[in-house]
Amino acid sequence: MSIAFTFPGQGSQAVGMGRDLAEAFPEARAVFQEVDEALNQPLSKLMWEGPEDELTLTANAQPALMAVSLAAIRVMEKEGFRLQDKVAYVAGHSLGEYSALAAAGTFSLSDTARLLRIRGNAMQAAVPVGEGAMAAIIGLEAADVEEVCASAAKGAICQIANDNGGGQLVISGARSAVEEAARLASERGAKRAIMLPVSAPFHSALMGPAAERMREALAEVQKNAPAVPVIANVTVSPLTDPEEIAARLVEQVTGRVRWRETVEWFGGNGVHTLYEVGSGKVLTGLARRINRDLNAVAVNTPADIEAVLKAL
Structure with a gap:
């Protein structure tokens, strides 16, 4: 060990x-x-x-x-x-x-x-302030969050940035897409979907x-x-x-x-x-x-x- x-x-x-x-x-x-x-x-x-x-x-x-x-x-x-x-x-x-x-x-x-x-x-x-965003999604599996990101993207960037474990994932990308993904995650049964106070969409394309x-x-x-x-x-x-x-x-x-x-x-x-x-x-x-x-x-x-x- x-x-x-x-x-x-x-x-x-x-x-x-x-x-x-x-x-x-x-x-x-x-x-x-x-x-x-x-x-x-x-x-x-x-x-x-x-x-x-x-x-x-x-x-x-x-x-x-x-x-x-x-x-x-x-x-x-x-x-x-x-x-x-x-x-x-x-x-x-x-x-x-x-x-x-x-x-x-x-x-x-x-x-x-x-x-x-x-x-x-x-x-x-890399991204003008205000154009990108990140959100924490609590209580959904990674596969569900990936589906939510794909549905919300509509041609924009929206992806999982951090898979932190314990049911905690962070998504990142264009602000409008991330906000929509957070809304969809809540509809899908996420315990919480919280927009994060960050200055850029880290770990995204x-x-x-x-x-x-x-x-x-x-x-x-x-x-x-x-x-x-x-x-x-x-x-x-x-x-x-x-x-x-x-x-x-x-x-x-x-x-x-x-x-x-x-x-x-x-x-x-x-x-x-x-x-x-x-x-x-x-x-x-x-x-x-x-x-x-x-x-x-x-x-x-x-x-x-x-x-x-x-x-x-």
């Missing part, structure tokens, strides 16, 4: 994130300083003091979440932890896949921060320009084989080849985050414990709903890190 590390995605950010790590550990402070320098921005000040609406902006939230995850990893490494000695796989939810790859050594910390800033800006710029920008950016950075395989969002398969990893990251911009299948893959491939490294506990909650046999543990405070180091 083995262990996997998972890394959270957008929505797990909160004002104050990572501050306790920075106060407790010089290794964590060094991570936040390096990210600030890579972005030429006092991002850590925004993370710890807000304002929340500025932290929530995609271009800020993405590198900020990565920084907290990597701060926790660096603290563990200072205590002698080596990913390849204790962990079989890594995976991350959307932007968290970049955090996973940084933790596994595929990208440097500075390059990961810059890639996520490019990704956030490119995703925001409308993100095509952002995918091309990421193809360019990923071609320019140093890429190493990860210390352990990464389970890619779009293929739910273990990858170790740097060029294939980059290709799947490009695909991920417009493709579905297959998180339910990822957790199921772990359960079917000998993983018994998932540690969620970084801000919040979203993935831990999802894992418990998807597969109750998995031990799911959130790691984001000094006490959490101490407990994990003892358990590993």
Whole structure:
């Protein structure tokens, strides 16, 4: 039986994130300083003091979440932890896949921060504000949601963006189509169909320009084989080849985050414990709903890190 590390995605950010790590550990402070320098921005000040609406902006939230995850990893490494000695796989939810790859050594910390800033800006710029939308559909199976999206599309883009498990799917695309799909989902028996307060239709075909920008950016950075395989969002398969990893990251911009299948893959491939490294506990909650046999543990405070180091 083995262990996997998972890394959270957008929505797990909160004002104050990572501050306790920075106060407790010089290794964590060094991570936040390096990210600030890579972005030429006092991002850590925004993370710890807000304002929340500025932290929530995609271009800020993405590198900020990565920084907290990597701060926790660096603290563990200072205590002698080596990913390849204790962990079989890594995976991350959307932007968290970049955090996973940084933790596994595929990208440097500075390059990961810059890639996520490019990704956030490119995703925001791909569609004029107001033209795209996303909605959470609770309580319908994926096949039913796919049918609802097809019925609502009428030539526009409307697709499943995230299959988060536990009966939670997120759809994305043109605003009119997503609104119609949400209405149809409610008629079909969804427990809830909620329009989300997001600024762009992430993980939809409308993100095509952002995918091309990421193809360019990923071609320019140093890429190493990860210390352990990464389970890619779009293929739910273990990858170790740097060029294939980059290709799947490009695909991920417009493709579905297959998180339910990822957790199921772990359960079917000998993983018994998932540690969620970084801000919040979203993935831990999802894992418990998807597969109750998995031990799911959130790691984001000094006490959490101490407990994990003892358990590993």
